[in-house]
Amino acid sequence: MKRLAALLAVLCLTLFAARPAMAQSILRDAETESLLADMSRDIIVAAGLSPANVRVVLVNDQSINAFVAGGQIVYIHSGLLDAADTANEVQGVIAHEIGHIVGGHAVFQNDGGYTNISILSLLLGAAAMAAGAGEAGTGLLMMGQRAAIGKYLAFSRIQESSADAAGVRFITGAGISGKGMISFFNKLTAQMHRYGYYATSSNPEVDPFAQTHPMSADRVQTLQADLQNAKAWNKPLDPKIEARFKRVQAKLRGYVAEPETTLRRYPASDQSAPAHYARAYAYHKSGYPDQAAAETAALVKTAPDDPYFLELEGQILLESGKPAEALAPLREATQRSNNQPLIAATFGHALLATEDKTNLAEAEQVLRTAVARDKENPFAWMQLGTVYERKGDEPRTALATAERAHLMGDVRTALISARSAMGNLPQGSSDWVRAQDIAMVSQTAMEDQKRKRR
Known part of the structure; x- marks a missing residue:
C-alpha cells in the first residue's frame, strides 16, 4: 500500500502540474515587470515572436523553477530570482522557456496516450480492489502507473532537450552571452547533488530515466559548445540591466523573506540602493514605519526623480495611515512613470483613502486610465468601483x-x-x-x- 500511495502521489503531482500558476499567487510590481520585459525583449524577437504578446510573470514561490502553461506566458518563481547571481542567468532561463512556447509545449498535455493509460489503469485497479482482489488491483495500478509515468518522463525529457536547443538559438540570436545559461545549469547540478538526484557512492540507485528533465550536468555538456562558439559568448553583461536586477532582487527579498533574514543579508553598513530597498521593506513588514521611512528617504535622496523610489515612499506613507502625505510622492511617481498602471492604481487608492470628496474626480481619472492600460488588475477595478459607489x-x-x-x-x-x-x-x-x-x-x-x- 505504501508503494501504491507513492504511485498515486506521482499521478497527482503530474495532473496538478497543469495548473501551477492557479495554486500560487502572482506578484505584480511595476519596476519588476519593466525589468523582465526589457530583459526578455531581444530574446522574444530572436524567437520570431512579438514582445507585445509574450509576458514574463513572477510567481510567489520560493522554489527554483520556471514554466509555461500554454499560451505565451513565461512564469518565473520568486525563488529563481533570489537564487540567480545575475540578470544574465535569468535571461538563460527565459530563453529556455520561450523554447517551450515556440515548440508548442505545455506543462501537461494529452500526448501519445499516456493520460489514458494512467486513468484507465487507475479505474481498473480501483474496480479490482473494490471486488476484493486487493493484490491484483494493486498490481494493475502499479503496472499502469509505471507505463504512464515512464512514458510521461521520456516525453518530458524530449521537450526539455528541445527547449534547451531552442533557447541557445534565441539567446545567441539576441546577441546575449550564454554564460548565464551555463552558470545557472551548474547551480541546478549542485542542487541535484545536494538533494540526492545524482548517483553517488552513498546513493548509487538514482535513475536518470526517472527524471522529468535531462540531468543538468549532461545539459551543460550538450549546450556549452554551441554557446561558446557564438559571437556573444564573451560579450560583457549589460551594466544597466544588471544594476536594475540587483535592485529588483533586493526589493523582492525584502518583500517575501522574513525581516530578520533580510536585515542579516543587507546590514546597515551596506549603503547601496539595493540594501536600502531591502531594508525599507523589512522594516515596513516588521511595523517600524520610522526606520522604513528613513531607508526610503535615503533612496529618494540619491535619485529624487526615480519613479520607483517615489512609489515606495508613497506606499509606505499610505500603508502607515498617512494617505494625505502619500499623495505628493505617488502623484509624481505616476507622472514620471508615464501613468504606469500599477503605480497609478496605488495613487488612486491614496486619493480615495483621504476620504476628501475634492479628490474624487482625480481618483476617477487616474483609475480609469489605469484600467484602460491594464485591465487585469483586480485592485484597480476595486478602487474604481469605490469611486463609482461614492458618486452614486x-x-x-x-x-x-x-x-x-x-x-x-x-x-x-x-x-x-x-x-x-x-x-x-x-x-x-x-x-x-x-x-x-x-x-x-x-x-x-x-x-x-x-x-x-x-
Whole structure:
C-alpha cells in the first residue's frame, strides 16, 4: 500500500502540474515587470515572436523553477530570482522557456496516450480492489502507473532537450552571452547533488530515466559548445540591466523573506540602493514605519526623480495611515512613470483613502486610465468601483465589481454584477457591451462547473 500511495502521489503531482500558476499567487510590481520585459525583449524577437504578446510573470514561490502553461506566458518563481547571481542567468532561463512556447509545449498535455493509460489503469485497479482482489488491483495500478509515468518522463525529457536547443538559438540570436545559461545549469547540478538526484557512492540507485528533465550536468555538456562558439559568448553583461536586477532582487527579498533574514543579508553598513530597498521593506513588514521611512528617504535622496523610489515612499506613507502625505510622492511617481498602471492604481487608492470628496474626480481619472492600460488588475477595478459607489453611479459600480470578480475567478459574483449593470446601463453602449461579454463568459463557466459536479 505504501508503494501504491507513492504511485498515486506521482499521478497527482503530474495532473496538478497543469495548473501551477492557479495554486500560487502572482506578484505584480511595476519596476519588476519593466525589468523582465526589457530583459526578455531581444530574446522574444530572436524567437520570431512579438514582445507585445509574450509576458514574463513572477510567481510567489520560493522554489527554483520556471514554466509555461500554454499560451505565451513565461512564469518565473520568486525563488529563481533570489537564487540567480545575475540578470544574465535569468535571461538563460527565459530563453529556455520561450523554447517551450515556440515548440508548442505545455506543462501537461494529452500526448501519445499516456493520460489514458494512467486513468484507465487507475479505474481498473480501483474496480479490482473494490471486488476484493486487493493484490491484483494493486498490481494493475502499479503496472499502469509505471507505463504512464515512464512514458510521461521520456516525453518530458524530449521537450526539455528541445527547449534547451531552442533557447541557445534565441539567446545567441539576441546577441546575449550564454554564460548565464551555463552558470545557472551548474547551480541546478549542485542542487541535484545536494538533494540526492545524482548517483553517488552513498546513493548509487538514482535513475536518470526517472527524471522529468535531462540531468543538468549532461545539459551543460550538450549546450556549452554551441554557446561558446557564438559571437556573444564573451560579450560583457549589460551594466544597466544588471544594476536594475540587483535592485529588483533586493526589493523582492525584502518583500517575501522574513525581516530578520533580510536585515542579516543587507546590514546597515551596506549603503547601496539595493540594501536600502531591502531594508525599507523589512522594516515596513516588521511595523517600524520610522526606520522604513528613513531607508526610503535615503533612496529618494540619491535619485529624487526615480519613479520607483517615489512609489515606495508613497506606499509606505499610505500603508502607515498617512494617505494625505502619500499623495505628493505617488502623484509624481505616476507622472514620471508615464501613468504606469500599477503605480497609478496605488495613487488612486491614496486619493480615495483621504476620504476628501475634492479628490474624487482625480481618483476617477487616474483609475480609469489605469484600467484602460491594464485591465487585469483586480485592485484597480476595486478602487474604481469605490469611486463609482461614492458618486452614486450604481450601474458602473456593478460593472467594476463584475470586472474584478471575473479576474478573480468568482463567476457567480461576476454574472450577478454584470446582469445588474446591463439592466441599468444604456443598451448598446460600450459599458453595456462589456457587461454583456462578462455575463456570457460567466454563464458558460457556471454551466461548466455544474456539469463537472454531476
